[in-house]
Amino acid sequence: KKHSFWESQPVKQFSEEQNSETVEEGPVQVNQDAKGVRETGYALPGGYEWCDCDISSAEGAEEVYTLLSENYVEDDDNMFRFNYSSHFLSWALQPPGFKPFWHVGVRVIKSKKLVAFISAIPAKIRVGKNSPKGKDGVSMVEINFLCVHKKLRTKRLAPVLIREITRRVNLFDIWQASYTAGVIIPTPLATCRYFHRSLNPKKLIEVGFSKLGKRMTLSRTIKLHKLPQKTSTPGLRRMSKEDAPQVLELLNAYLAQFDLACLFQSVDEVEHWFLPRENVIYTYVVDAGEGKDGKRKITDIMSFYSLPSTIIGNEHHKELRAAFSYYNIANTASLKSLMEDALICARDENFDVFNALDIMQNAEFMKDLKFGIGDGHLQYYLYNWKVKKALTPQQVGLVLL
Numbered sequence: 487k488k489h490s491f492w493e494s495q496p497v498k499q500f501s502e503e504q505n506s507e508t509v510e511e512g513p514v515q516v517n518q519d520a521k522g523v524r525e526t527g528y529a530l531p532g533g534y535e536w537c538d539c540d541i542s543s544a545e546g547a548e549e550v551y552t553l554l555s556e557n558y559v560e561d562d563d564n565m566f567r568f569n570y571s572s573h574f575l576s577w578a579l580q581p582p583g584f585k586p587f588w589h590v591g592v593r594v595i596k597s598k599k600l601v602a603f604i605s606a607i608p609a610k611i612r613v614g615k616n617s618p619k620g621k622d623g624v625s626m627v628e629i630n631f632l633c634v635h636k637k638l639r640t641k642r643l644a645p646v647l648i649r650e651i652t653r654r655v656n657l658f659d660i661w662q663a664s665y666t667a668g669v670i671i672p673t674p675l676a677t678c679r680y681f682h683r684s685l686n687p688k689k690l691i692e693v694g695f696s697k698l699g700k701r702m703t704l705s706r707t708i709k710l711h712k713l714p715q716k717t718s719t720p721g722l723r724r725m726s727k728e729d730a731p732q733v734l735e736l737l738n739a740y741l742a743q744f745d746l747a748c749l750f751q752s753v754d755e756v757e758h759w760f761l762p763r764e765n766v767i768y769t770y771v772v773d774a775g776e777g778k779d780g781k782r783k784i785t786d787i788m789s790f791y792s793l794p795s796t797i798i799g800n801e802h803h804k805e806l807r808a809a810f811s812y813y814n815i816a817n818t819a820s821l822k823s824l825m826e827d828a829l830i831c832a833r834d835e836n837f838d839v840f841n842a843l844d845i846m847q848n849a850e851f852m853k854d855l856k857f858g859i860g861d862g863h864l865q866y867y868l869y870n871w872k873v874k875k876a877l878t879p880q881q882v883g884l885v886l887l
């Protein structure tokens with residue numbers, strides 16, 4: 487039966503009433519403790535075994551890279567497949583407080599081949615701006631990179647992976663999780679749309695990512711998407727380590743307005759999530775010059791991450807280079823001009839397209855900056871946490887990689 491697994495899980499069921507008056511915000515299951523959690527891994531089909539993937543080693547990261555590169559999420563027309571780099575996975579999976587125990591793999595016992603994966607990283611997530619429980623943040627995990635090898639898709643491995651990562655997280659007295667998916671399962675917290683801004687329209691049309699507009703020629707399309715040579719925000723520069731304390735403050739102050747957001751808890755966390763890494767994360771700050779205390783004054787931040795896609799079966803172009811909007815805070819510049827600078831920086835880093843969800847204030851600049859709407863939705867979910875009312879995309883302040 488459809489959703490037989492998710493009907494067994496502590497998530498809001500489709501059948502539950504939407505009426506927001508009676509619904510009590512908070513955990514679906516309460517008063518659990520780590521002592522009551524199974525101490526052994528869940529049963530796998532014969533011939534398969536659990537493993538902890540060691541992402542800190544080049545081989546370990548490479549192994550997960552290869553599994554995802556060949557078997558992870560594709561677009562609805564199976565023309566593109568996400569191709570997270572091994573350096574990206576190293577970054578995404580090893581923030582302060584990470585555990586190799588939460589980088590769960592499934593191997594073929596005989597060959598040791600990695601055929602499935604799921605991951606959790608710790609995060610302090612705030613749900614609801616003024617809900618008493620959620621205000622100071624709930625210790626959760628962010629679940630990502632659930633992947634089963636294409637050849638094992640009929641073995642119902644995904645529910646086992648989800649139960650196992652839940653067990654391994656519960657052992658550390660954490661009972662909530664946040665995750666996103668393109669599919670609808672019980673029950674979306676928010677339904678977001680994605681938008682794309684062409685940076686290299688010729689290539690996007692050649693590979694079938696974009697279509698020529700009606701009554702449009704290629705040269706007209708290229709001209710329409712042309713961007714200024716230079717960025718316009720005075721003081722815009724790459725983020726450096728010294729900026730982290732101010733970035734921490736800017737982020738937590740900015741994110742307080744959203745009903746779903748993470749709380750950055752330390753300078754270490756901000757250094758991890760924002761210091762630039764080639765082909766992984768690009769962060770720029772607006773440095774308004776020296777304040778009275780002789781320190782640089784950081785007023786705005788702009789950031790995007792690199793998530794290329796394999797172009798399936800195209801001999802001319804192997805890869806679609808895509809930049810994904812991360813966190814952007816415009817205090818001096820307008821958000822529109824700051825994001826136009828993001829497009830210019832992404833173009834200069836040789837990205838073909840700039841993607842953004844309609845979360846936070848992103849919908850404010852999409853039209854003017856010539857973003858086009860994508861063909862799918864990204865659903866946000868919470869595990870074991872009920873909310874009175876689903877969120878609008880504008881209330882979402884959480885970016886999952």
Ligand SMILES: COc1cccc(CC(=N)NC(=O)c2cccnc2OC2CCNCC2)c1
Pocket residue numbers: 559560561562566567568666668680681793795806810841842843862864886887
């Ligand atoms: C163009 O290549 C693609 C390859 C695989 C999937 C998709 C469509 C898609 N599913 N896109 C998104 O989920 C998406 C679109 C815009 C911004 N963020 C996104 O997802 C992020 C966040 C969730 N984890 C994947 C990356 C496109």
